[in-house]
Structures are given as C-alpha cells and as structure tokens.
Amino acid sequence: MCSKQTLAINEWFKDINQYRETDDKSLLISQLPKKWQRHGDIILFPNTAFCHEWWSEVTSAQWTDLARRLKVRRLGLMGKTLCNDFRQPTVRLLLGTDGWTEHVDNHVRYSFDVTKTMFSSGNITEKMRVAKFDCSEEVVADLYAGIGYYTLPYLVHAGASHVHACEWNPDAVEALKAGLRKNNVVGRCTVHSGDNSLAPIEGVADRVNLGLLPSSKPGWKVACAALKPCGGYLHIHDCLNTKAMSKQEAERCYSEETVTSITDLLRSVKPHDDWNVKAMHLEKVKSYAPHITHVVLDVRCAPIT
Numbered sequence: 317m318c319s320k321q322t323l324a325i326n327e328w329f330k331d332i333n334q335y336r337e338t339d340d341k342s343l344l345i346s347q348l349p350k351k352w353q354r355h356g357d358i359i360l361f362p363n364t365a366f367c368h369e370w371w372s373e374v375t376s377a378q379w380t381d382l383a384r385r386l387k388v389r390r391l392g393l394m395g396k397t398l399c400n401d402f403r404q405p406t407v408r409l410l411l412g413t414d415g416w417t418e419h420v421d422n423h424v425r426y427s428f429d430v431t432k433t434m435f436s437s438g439n440i441t442e443k444m445r446v447a448k449f450d451c452s453e454e455v456v457a458d459l460y461a462g463i464g465y466y467t468l469p470y471l472v473h474a475g476a477s478h479v480h481a482c483e484w485n486p487d488a489v490e491a492l493k494a495g496l497r498k499n500n501v502v503g504r505c506t507v508h509s510g511d512n513s514l515a516p517i518e519g520v521a522d523r524v525n526l527g528l529l530p531s532s533k534p535g536w537k538v539a540c541a542a543l544k545p546c547g548g549y550l551h552i553h554d555c556l557n558t559k560a561m562s563k564q565e566a567e568r569c570y571s572e573e574t575v576t577s578i579t580d581l582l583r584s585v586k587p588h589d590d591w592n593v594k595a596m597h598l599e600k601v602k603s604y605a606p607h608i609t610h611v612v613l614d615v616r617c618a619p620i621t
Contacts, residue, residue: 322350324385332378344368355428355435356417358390359383360407366393379411390417392430404487407431418498422447424472425498428463428491438602439465439527442612445599446525446551447473457521457542458482459512459535460528463491470525471501479505480520480542482512513538522548529610530555540578540617541585547618549596550578559607567611571595574613582617589619 325348333341349365366374383391390412394405407430409415415431422444428435446466451474458467461481470476483489489509496502508515512535524539526532532553539550552574558566575593582591594616601610 321386325349325382328378328382328385331381332374340368340370344370347371353394353435353437354388355419355430357388358392358412358415358417358430359386359388360392360394360430361410363394363396366410374410376411383411390414404432404485405430405434422469422473424468425495426463426465426468426491427494427498429487432487433463433485433491435463436465438610442466442599442601443469446470449474451476451523453477454522455480455520455544456523456525457517457539458525458527459539459542460526460532461492461507462488462527464495466525466527467492467505468495468499468501471496471504472499476523477504480508480515480517481505482508482515482517484510484512517542519544523551524548525551527551527553529553529604536578537581537585540581543582543586543617545586545589545619547591547616550613550615550617552613552615553601554611554613555604556609556611557607558609563609567598570611571598571613575615578615578617586619592618592620 329348347365347367349361352362353360379391383389391410392407393410394407396406407415415429416427417430419426419435421440426435443465447469451470454476455478456470456476457480458470459482461467461483467479467481470479481492483492489507492507496505508517518541521542522544524542526535526539528535556566556570575595579591579593582593595613596616597614599612601612604610
C-alpha cells in the first residue's frame with residue numbers, strides 16, 4: 317500500500333487521539349490498516365482493522381476526515397464471507413449509506429454493491445488474456461458470469477458478437493446488468509438468471525467460459541451441450557493440487573483427465589458425432605492456497621468427420 321496513504325492514516329489517528337483518552341493506545345495502533353481495497357470512491361478495510369470497541373465511538377466527522385485524507389468519499393469494513401451458495405460479503409459501512417460503486421480494469425467498467433457482491437482483483441491476468449482473444453463473429457456462453465468478470469472483457473475487448481451470461485445470484489445479476497449498461501453493450505448480451513443447466517443455450521456457442529472455483533466441473537456437461545455442432549473452445553477454470561507430485565506431472569495428469577472427461581461428455585450430449593478433443597494451453601492464474609493453483613485449461617473440441 318502506498319506509504320503516503322499509510323502515513324495519512326497514522327497522522328489521522330494522532331489527531332483524533334489528541335482529545336480522546338485511551339489505555340490501549342498500542343493496541344489501537346496495531347489495528348490501523350496497512351492495506352485495503354479501493355473500488356472507485358470507496359475504500360474497504362480488512363476485518364483486522366478498527367475492531368476494538370473504542371473505534372465505535374469515532375464520529376462521522378472523524379471518518380469523513382479520514383476519507384478526505386485518503387481521497388475517497390466512503391469507507392467500509394470487510395467481514396467474513398458468508399458460506400452460502402452466493403459467497404456473499406459482509407461489509408459494514410463506516411462512512412456512507414450506499415454501497416454501489418464502479419471499478420475500472422483495463423478500460424472495462426464494473427458496477428456493483430460492495431455490501432452484496434465481491435470484486436475479485438486476483439483474476440486480472442486472466443481478464444487481460446481474455447481481452448486479447450479474437451472473438452469477432454463468435455457467440456460466447458459464460459456459465460458463471462458473476463458481475464461480468466469475463467462477460468464484459470469478451471464484449472468490450474474480444475469483440476464477441478454475442479454473449480449468453482448465466483448467473484444465479486440475483487445481486488450479481490443486477491450488477492452485471494448495470495455493467496452492461498455502463499459499457500454500452502446491452503444489445504450484445506443475453507442474461508440468463510438462475511441455474512445455468514436450465515438456460516436455453518444448447519448448441520449456440522463457439523466458445524464457453526467456465527469461471528467457477530474451486531472447480532467448474534458441475535458445469536462441464538452444460539458447456540459441452542452449449543457448443544455448436546461444429547464444436548469450439550472450452551475455457552475450464554479449476555484448482556490444481558501439486559502437493560502429491562511435481563507441477564509438470566500434475567499439469568499433465570490434469571490435462572489428460574480433463575480431455576478424457578470432456579470427450580465422454582460430448583459423446584453423451586452429442587451422440588451423433590465422435591469428437592477430437594485437445595488441450596491447447598494451461599494458463600496459471602494465481603496461487604489459490606498452499607500447493608494449489610488457479611488454472612484455466614483451454615480445450616478445443618471438434619467433431620470427427
């Protein structure tokens with residue numbers, strides 16, 4: 317985090333502490349944040365910051381002063397992510413009443429409510445890679461669209477003629493639709509709310525994105541069915557465990573097993589054809605946990621004629 321901003325927080329604490337008495341000054345100093353997330357004009361501090369009851373007595377005017385020093389208008393405190401189907405964040409606003417904001421990545425405008433949906437900054441390298449694809453005249457199915465992490469780069473940069481974006485979190489759907497409007501691509505996207513297995517996307521896609529972690533395997537059959545009769549590409553997100561073997565061996569085994577699984581699924585959902593399935597590239601996105609890496613396997617699927 318920028319040292320000037322960290323210094324600004326420390327100076328702010330000194331100023332408010334001049335007329336506030338406390339016996340836990342060292343503890344309070346340890347709770348001053350050294351890193352945070354910024355989305356548009358709002359900063360979200362980690363849940364280790366400002367957690368002593370003393371901070372609850374900081375006034376709105378004092379939080380406003382801190383926001384001014386950090387050059388934003390709103391401040392929030394992140395809590396634990398809820399362990400439900402939507403992985404919703406718990407955010408308490410320290411300053412401000414509205415969580416809607418805009419985050420710009422690679423000239424793509426994402427719009428979302430920080431109190432209802434999360435923004436994953438760790439996927440930036442994959443979003444940049446998608447932006448370099450040439451998808452002109454292609455139809456893309458994004459089975460786990462979220463707030464538009466990949467849907468929007470496919471439309472704004474990769475030039476997809478149309479994207480079918482599937483998402484079952486109502487708050488994420490609302491944010492996705494806002495992002496489509498912000499980027500002026502509403503007319504090139506159909507949003508399918510709810511379970512992607514029920515979306516009418518069979519046989520429509522030249523390319524399918526499966527951006528679900530820790531594994532997108534639940535959507536593999538839907539993805540195979542979504543491909544056009546002439547085939548296309550699957551971009552399969554997964555978590556690769558390298559604890560039991562070398563990275564090279566783990567990558568080879570995963571690629572081979574995935575190709576076998578996709579081949580079997582294609583034969584089941586498109587039984588009139590046999591299929592040539594090939595792993596084209598394995599992209600390593602980021603570390604997900606010790607010995608576990610977020611990867612994307614690009615798979616080409618073509619009917620054998």
